[in-house]
Amino acid sequence: MGKFTILKTDGSARLGEFETVHGLIKTPVFMNVGTVGAIKGAVSTMDLKEIGTQVELSNTYHLHVRTGDELIKKMGGLHKFMNWDRPILTDSGGFQVFSLAGLRKIKEEGVTFQSHIDGRRIFMGPEESMQIQSNLASTIAMAFDECPPALADRSYVQPSVDRTYRWLVRCKKEMERLNSLPDTINPHQMLFGINQGAILPDIRIEHAKQISELDLDGYAIGGLAVGETHEQMYQIIEAVEPYLPKEKPRYLMGVGTPANILEAVERGVDFFDCVYPSRNGRHGHAYTSHGKMNLSNAKYQLDTRPLDETCQCPTCRNYSRAYIRHLLKANEMLGLRLMVTHNLYFYNHLMEEIRDAIAEGRFAAYKKEKLRMMEEGEG
């Protein structure tokens, strides 16, 4: 099980260390999304080490419906399969079942759905999700939950959250059983619970209290950044935070922009993940210390500067805006790789700056200055 140590607090912001069997995670941390056990944009696991990635996040649903978690178990688990020896977090598959798969049917046991790859019917409940994640042998498994739409009605949300709680109890029991089996790859696999409740504070709080009693390895806030405003998101974090165990890491799932992350760290969040850096990179948008830059803009045609003049990533140390723009225009894969590498570095480096600021007790000032600079617009 993971040991979480809070080294320092600065307001509600926390500087921490999370010990895992795959090494130490310094928090706040941004996990880099590699859906099928690979970062999009042809970024290799060697590249990830070079850009300071601490945790890789893979998607249970995608690995289950295509290549198959049983194959990956036979290959020695996801770490060995993808050649990554640092921590891996796997999601539960729940979010994708509810957003990607077709024709789903929810029962107390779990969900029946159609694979978005071949249309085949698949059943997944708490036990199945734990089994798949145990086969993948990630460092941290996520509980199987339902993620109701942010703006869903109370009459939908309450029974959904109640069921998600019952599913969590089953997840915990099943994970304990799987971890104790002789052929398990990672007997120290951890489980994080997920708080749900759309944007209804009373449901969120009640659920947070319930799940906190289960003594899990960490707690996530799920179901945000799916349609509500940023203000609503921040309010929910503030409402829930006091009811999550102080001594456990908190993970805000699927969030978000650099500004979102700064605001959430200020409200006590430790773990993040988001597809923005890789997705935006593939669309020609670079994150810089002066805001986002759209490389398709003609003004970069002869621009010999790196994407961000203050950046030390492999892309910025070697290639110009003009060259990357040329590659993107010519549909050369290298252009996507250089963009994604830069954007992931930007996020990883942002977290490093955040950790330094908390360590030195100047997080509020750092956050203010960072937001001001990013609002200046393109560099």
Next chain:
Amino acid sequence: MGKFTILKTDGSARLGEFETVHGLIKTPVFMNVGTVGAIKGAVSTMDLKEIGTQVELSNTYHLHVRTGDELIKKMGGLHKFMNWDRPILTDSGGFQVFSLAGLRKIKEEGVTFQSHIDGRRIFMGPEESMQIQSNLASTIAMAFDECPPALADRSYVQPSVDRTYRWLVRCKKEMERLNSLPDTINPHQMLFGINQGAILPDIRIEHAKQISELDLDGYAIGGLAVGETHEQMYQIIEAVEPYLPKEKPRYLMGVGTPANILEAVERGVDFFDCVYPSRNGRHGHAYTSHGKMNLSNAKYQLDTRPLDETCQCPTCRNYSRAYIRHLLKANEMLGLRLMVTHNLYFYNHLMEEIRDAIAEGRFAAYKKEKLRMMEEGEG
């Protein structure tokens, strides 16, 4: 101008060193094709150094019709633009004008054609090709030629080759003029002439004699591997070789398979280029010491071995057949990158082995053993 030193011969095979302003090229050499100033498959110039690439080859036609050589000149030339400080060879654009472009019209002055990108009419003759290559500032420029189909009629080939000779004289004169201009980026840009003549030995030989008198920096054999048999190709190399200057490098354009290269080295060829390693890599075919391997084959699904157990490339040092197969099946760009990296390394390493074998006077035995192993089939 380049200085070519033959360090050792072994039969007709030559071990050489070609000094250029961008560093020494050890021959025989395989140049890695990066059409628009980037290797397909998201391979970076840092990767190229890691896999032992000596010369990068870019295509004049592609760079001219899309991004534009004038933009690249403003950026300081192709070396600076793509961040590659080793030698670059640019082709003349001739081959693409005759194979890719639409509605072309050949006159004594040059060729009018339509861009395959936007249909715009472009004129390119010897002077234009030299100007473009001078703007790109490659280490070695290629003469502008017509590449007649391998099986073309004598009545077509003879006047075409005669015109290619007159174009070569104009290329040489124009390159000398451009190299002497004050704003030229690379005043030491070299020019290689190209022997043509389809598979008609008498025309090939007569043309080889003519171009040899022009004292160029190197000589290419063009117009092969475009429809004739391998035997016909080897016969043409044998026929032409005695009439090319011994003290200049010889470049067999667009060739070929590992076996083609071994046969051509044995017949006195020093430079090679081919899209096979990158194209085959992108299609899931890996070169190995035991022949080509098709990763889509189900038998590799659980194969924990590297693509080639004897290979020291970054792909083979880090990833398994099963993982790469998974990536290719899931359309993950990383799969293409790992394949292309391996295949380019395979070719670069093959040339290193060839150089070692010539140095030690055992090329014939090496070639025989290499061909025998590759014929064994998939590993």
